Amino acid sequence: MAEVIYDHVTKRFDSVVAVNDLTLEVEDGEFLVLVGPSGCGKTTALRCLAGLEEVTSGDIVIGDRVVTHIPPKDRDIAMVFQNYALYPHMTVYDNMAFGLKLRKVPKQEIDRRVKEAAEILGIQDLLNRKPRQLSGGQRQRVALGRAIVREPQVFLMDEPLSNLDAKLRVQTRGELIKLQRRLGVTTIYVTHDQVEAMTMGHRIAVMNQGVLQQLDTPENLYDRPANLFVATFIGSPAMNIFPAQVVGGDGTVQLVAGDVKLEAPPSHRNRLADYVGREVLVGIRPEDLEVVAGNPESEGGDTVRLPVELIEPLGAETLVHLRGPAGTLIAQGEPRIHLDPGDVVTIRVRKDHLHTFDPQTELALF
Secondary structure (H helix, E strand, O other), X not given: OOOEEEEEEEEEEOOEEEEEEXXXXXXXXXXXXXXXXXXXXXXXXXXXXXXXXXXXEEEEEEOOEEOOOOOHHHOOEEEEOOXXXXXXXXXXXXXXXXXXXXXXXXXXXXXXXXXXXXXXXXXHHHOOOOHHHOOHHHHHHHHHHHHHOOOOOEEEEEOOOOOOOHHHHHHHHHHHHHHHHHHOOEEEEEEOOHHHHHHHOOEXXXXXXXXXXXXXXXXXXXXXXXXXXXXXXXXOOOOEEEEEEEEEEOOEEEEEEOOEEEEOOHHHHHHHHHHXXXXXXXXXXXXXXXXXXXXXXXXXXXXXXXXXXEEXXXXXXXEEEEEEOOEEEEEEEOOOOOOOOOOEEEEEEOHHHOEEEOOOOOEEOO
16 A cells, blocks of 8 residues: 655646646545546546656656656556456456466465455356456456456556446445455546545545646535536536626625525625625535425525426436526425426525635635
């Protein structure tokens, strides 16, 4: 086990900057997830760590060694790929043992490691099969087993679940979490799926256009996004965003968007004081827009009346699409709520959960 450090790492492909001055530290034994949209640089960052891409500038440290210019085979890492990369003519046993044989590990030690990894992954009965005789989930376990037997300092995983169907992906996700906790090996996991990131990582590094946007725990990313990109990328459905004018007077600060007027909570007043008379971007998550019965006057708190555009029943909840002051807003309703497009409903806004962003920098106004 070892910590991993990216020290101002940049990777360019001709005129394209795939990774831009990436600096982050992965703690010993941590499960860190790199997440972001396609083309954000997360896989390139992983490949730089693996030694499959040469960094343009900066350094990479694994444990107490600077490995920037060390060949991949000498970095003491094991990588699990998206497409499994199994040898079709070899049995499961031989696939798992192949890397150890190349390193001239004693035969008895190879046998011990392979059988131990197979037991951990529940594939003891598959050791004599070939990849074509396995399901997608079984192949993924074999790929994981091949990494485990290496007993590396760091596991690298590049979207290892993306080829699995939805049900198997959820099941394997849970198994991976338990496996990493059991082994305690530093793990860096790349995905574009923010649900995977939120459920698996001790911490999450959100990337966009090669730049690290925020490195934090899942809870802090969700509750305190550093900027507009993180706010809208993390969470499903995405955070509602709309522009509002900041209006001050009589010791209060209001956020005004069309006919909607919300008094800013006390925690927001200081940060919004410099924006009085200006526009900010307001964000609020669907679960903080509650569909309630009755009229605004009888509900208490901050409520608004908005027309319904669309209903999405999801079983455990219903998503209600509303015609807001600057486009569609999504609110969360009760599972069996009965509404039709065109109905006008009362929405209670949980003001303490509002987020505000500077429209120019897109940074959160903490």
